[in-house]
Amino acid sequence: MSPAGTIVLILGTLIGVLSAAALLIWVERRGLALLQDRLGPNRVGPLGLVQPLADMVKIMLKEDWIPPQADRAVFVLAPMLVLGGTLATFAVVAAGPGLAIADLNVGLLAFLALSSLGVYGVALAGWSSNNKYSLLGSLRAASQMVSYEVFMGLALGGVVLMAGSFNLTEIVEAQRWVWFCVPQAAGLAIFLVAALAETRRLPFDLPEAENELVAGYHSEYSGMKFAMFFVGEYVGITLIAALVTTFYLGGWLGPWLPPVAWFVAKTAVVVCGFIVLRAALPRPRFDQVTALGWRVCLPLAIVNLLVTGGVLLALE
């Protein structure tokens, strides 16, 4: 790809992802409202569609306050890490054939590495705030990630074995015959759990846990820095949904429509699933989440990997 083409692609992806995140804020608020017998924001623009814009204007005008007890440099850096890490991961995501900014042959590993960066942002945010609630939140985030990163990678091992590649484009192409959600159903289930935990949303929003920890790791954040966490969450959902699509739902593959349309549609369905889950589930306790990770998901992921490998060997 020419350098100019790459720059266009980068800008396109960036604008696409950020507008998707903005739209997602609206979708989630109206969607939750629909599920909860209320209206949600419906005043700004038609159907309240301009609400995210109004939110952004408001949040930019807010005082961007750094508490005196905080570690200033780290406090400022943390939200950038969260948003930056998540956005950077989109470099390896391909919305259509040849549409990846960086079509790495270790794309999957790059995703695992980059997405783990986000937890540094959360942990540092809680630590640098110098607030006990934030600290508890970031400790939860750190231990949640330690527990879930492990089997997230193992769950994806099945996909890698079947595709015979770490490259995301090749993984999609390998699903021409059947989407991996069929042979890798168990892997998908485990990956979804890990992915949900990665996004820190209900039922895995323990680092935030409003009723327990006020606002957890971002209790002390306001203004644009809070906005980065906020947008980072929605970018994160979009990312995870895009990856579920890539790894298990055949990516851009599909008849009649252009590939990008298929990719966007599948991602949107996964995102809506996340929203419905948020409306439906309570929050488990911290130790229960960790126990689920180590006692259930990790063994399952290993078994899944072994079975996949065994079956593939037998077929050869």
Added chain:
Amino acid sequence: MNGRTDIIQEVEARLGSAAVAARETPRDGVATFWTPAGRVGEVLGYLKNAATGPYAMLYDLTAIDERVREHRADGVSDFTVVYQLYSFERNEYVRVKVAVGGEQPEIPTVTGLWPAANWYERELWDMFGIRVAGHPNLRRILMPPWWTGHPLRKDHPARATELPEFHLSAEAEAAQAAALEVRPEEWGLDSGGPGREVQILNLGPHHPGTHGLLRMVLQLEGEEIVASAADIGYHHRGAEKMGERQSWHSYIPYTDRIDYLGGVLNEFPYVLAVEKLAGIAVPPRAMVIRVMMAELSRIASHLVWYGTFAADLGAMSPVFYMFTDREKLLEIVEAVTGGRMHPGWFRIGGVAADLPRGWDGLVRDFLDYLPARLAEYETLVMKSMIVKRRTCGVGQLMAAEAVAWGMTGPNLRACGLEWDFRRKQPYGGYENFEFEVPTATGGDCYARAEVRVAEIRQSLRIVEQCLKNMPAGEYMSDHPLATPPRKARTRQDIETLITHFLGVSWGPVIPPGEAFVASEGAKGNNGYYLVSDGNTMSYRTRIRTPSFAHLQAVPALCRGQTVADLIAILGSLDYVLADVDR
């Protein structure tokens, strides 16, 4: 009442006649006797442990400032400390009065007998300045630590206009801010030491999980709570003091604000106590209207609990559904009373007005509507794996412990004790209704939830019976002390006109005496102990609230559990801070 021996005779026989200084026969028929201050521990210990049908629960502990009372027992000193105990075996209360006086009135502690005595005795010190010798932590509880004076003493002003002009100096402000700093040793917590650090977490008074102005100080080990203490009083509005300056009638709306989710459930024991003092019999229609409105209020309160409890466990949606249902219910309350959360609807001698046309349709619609919704919530909340995991075995309590902490209502029934005061000591006509008393056996957060959910259905049953059997007739008694007085005959003769005028302007003059009525509120046993000195206002209004007792048990309930569990425990206890602080 149930053929057992007279407890006062028994105390005299077993502890010597000196243990009973005098007997009293109050209007409420509760066995009452006086005992010398020096023998309090012995007499109460006997009543709790050795008496036939032991009085296991310290139901209430309060005092009366007797110094300006006209109708008082002979030989009474400046203050009377009143212990009220309850025996489950006898299904009876006993009231033990102790006279104390002098510049520094003092009484021995009974915290050794009941852990629940701790807060009550602190309140005694805070409100009356009665020292409690041997108390482990005798500090103010409802008033801030820098307050001067003891508010429920008769010489303490009741209104801001009786106080000097308010001015907050810089020093006073600094002192007040300093008083809010957490010093763990003051709370009975570990403050650490050289080379040993302790994590103290201040939770509240503003925290999303505490349902109001409650402050907890937690000593943590990671996320595990090693020890904790609760600080209350942030919602204290002097409700008992206000009772001493409002007419009997005009105090009714104040009661609504005690358990502000319980609506008329607060008014119920208050008007019953006044009616007991005045000797008023309420007409049948008024009684059924009262029961119906009380049960609707109970459902409203339980619905709020249901939603917020689910929210405490992190579930986002249920609270919206339950508030929608409560909204429908409040529409009925509004149609009948004109008010919503604070109806101010019961009157001394009846209710404020007859039911409006079409009330039956509204109630019928609601009765048809709610059960299906409850079934949905069952799936959404109670059957959820995550909810069960979060609540089963969390905040567990044995029945005996619950009794020792003074727990009543659903929290007690969750320990397997089938004890509902609507059934055990029927008041206001509850004896005429069929309903079950749901219990659970776990004694944990889940059991408490189970009981409340089942109670909603039972309350619906009672409302349905009210709907089907609403008697015709008057909604207000003809008794001369019923307020507001009936207007019917005022134009025929001057006497009734004068009586009416006085009854409306001054309010009724209630005959001197003491009366106590306990009711089964939404949160637990809610009792009003009223002392009349033959005036248009109460001499002493004591409000014994369930939330006060329940909240006191929290540090014991959450020891060794996590911060997340604490929020679940707080949610499952269903307290209202206004009900705690009054």
